[in-house]
Amino acid sequence: MEATMKAARVAKVPRKSKTYGEQRYCADEECSTRLSMYNKYDKCNLHKGVHFPRLRGHTKHLQDA
Numbered sequence: 755m756e757a758t759m760k761a762a763r764v765a766k767v768p769r770k771s772k773t774y775g776e777q778r779y780c781a782d783e784e785c786s787t788r789l790s791m792y793n794k795y796d797k798c799n800l801h802k803g804v805h806f807p808r809l810r811g812h813t814k815h816l817q818d819a
């Protein structure tokens with residue numbers, strides 16, 4: 755019984771807010787979206803997935819903006 759309680763505690767990840775620079779913009783030439791400093795990608799949310807067009811069933815959220 756006690757073992758299960760401990761396992762649940764270990765799963766907690768320390769929240770260290772890593773940043774990647776404040777003045778970064780989307781790497782897409784046509785895009786001037788400023789990236790969040792918490793965004794680890796070099797492109798905005800719109801473009802970071804552009805190389806993976808396997809969006810079958812997952813396109814809806816892209817259109818919602």
Ligand SMILES: [Zn+2]
Nearest residue numbers: 780785798801
């Ligand atoms: Zn972009």
